[in-house]
Amino acid sequence: MAQLYYICVILLSTHIGLVISGSYHEECFQNNTLYLEPSRIMRPSLLAECLDVTTVNVTYKDMIKNFIPLIKTLLASDIRLKNFPTKFLKLFSHLKVADLSRNEIKRLAKNLDSCSPNLKKLNLAENSITIPKRGFLTKSKSLEVLILSKNKLHKLNSQLFNALPFLKVLYLDGNFLITLKVHPFRKLHHLELLHLGSNQLKRIPISALKKVSKRVRVISKNNRIKF
Ligand SMILES: *[C@@H]1O[C@H](CO)[C@@H](O)[C@H](O)[C@H]1NC(C)=O
Numbered sequence: 001m002a003q004l005y006y007i008c009v010i011l012l013s014t015h016i017g018l019v020i021s022g023s024y025h026e027e028c029f030q031n032n033t034l035y036l037e038p039s040r041i042m043r044p045s046l047l048a049e050c051l052d053v054t055t056v057n058v059t060y061k062d063m064i065k066n067f068i069p070l071i072k073t074l075l076a077s078d079i080r081l082k083n084f085p086t087k088f089l090k091l092f093s094h095l096k097v098a099d100l101s102r103n104e105i106k107r108l109a110k111n112l113d114s115c116s117p118n119l120k121k122l123n124l125a126e127n128s129i130t131i132p133k134r135g136f137l138t139k140s141k142s143l144e145v146l147i148l149s150k151n152k153l154h155k156l157n158s159q160l161f162n163a164l165p166f167l168k169v170l171y172l173d174g175n176f177l178i179t180l181k182v183h184p185f186r187k188l189h190h191l192e193l194l195h196l197g198s199n200q201l202k203r204i205p206i207s208a209l210k211k212v213s214k215r216v217r218v219i220s221k222n223n224r225i226k227f
């Protein structure tokens with residue numbers, strides 16, 4: 001088996017989809033990031049809190065063998081993941097931020113609490129997430145930020161976000177939403193930001209935002225809304 005070594009690198013925050021409200025990787029620096037790279041070894045000067053697997057040319061199985069329990073941020077964008085990496089995420093019990101953007105994931109884990117009970121930010125921008133006709137998208141008691149920009153979301157069912165009670169920020173921009181007839185956000189009492197831009201919405205009914213926190217900021221640019 002090819003051995004894997006760790007090297008630290010400067011992380012460039014150029015990942016598309018993370019430009020929004022600053023970088024979600026702001027806690028990752030050269031001094032605390034492990035970067036999996038098969039040819040050299042260099043350890044970060046501090047305790048590693050971030051793991052970058054974006055340029056690892058190993059199979060998923062090989063990655064699992066490199067168990068790193070203290071990781072808080074996992075950077076795994078653009079590595080052609082087809083499935084939500086539930087087993088892999090389970091290795092990192094302290095994980096708070098997971099960037100799985102620009103992969104080919106179609107479905108989320110049904111229960112995020114069972115694999116990442118402390119996860120606060122999940123970036124799934126530019127994947128192929130579709131939504132179930134009924135039922136929850138996923139369940140989590142910790143998740144605060146969910147980025148589903150540029151996926152394949154068409155119709156939101158009324159229960160979709162009901163198992164994400166602490167969600168504060170929800171990005172649904174760049175999808176194929178046409179209407180918001182159901183009330184998918186009604187259980188999101190902590191919602192502060194809802195990004196609905198670049199869809200095909202003709203209007204955003206007030207009822208769709210009923211019972212959502214009064215503080216919520218809705219972004220709706222680039223739709224078909226007529227004023
Ligand atoms: C780690 O690096 C970042 C960015 O260069 C710096 O702001 C931070 O203070 C460093 N942390 C420590 C403990 O040296």
Ligand SMILES: *[C@@H]1O[C@H](CO)[C@@H](O)[C@H](O)[C@H]1NC(C)=O
Binds near residue numbers: 057
């Ligand atoms: C990655 O691995 C595959 C198969 O093991 C190999 O064909 C390919 O050239 C490798 N790519 C890089 C960038 O090393």
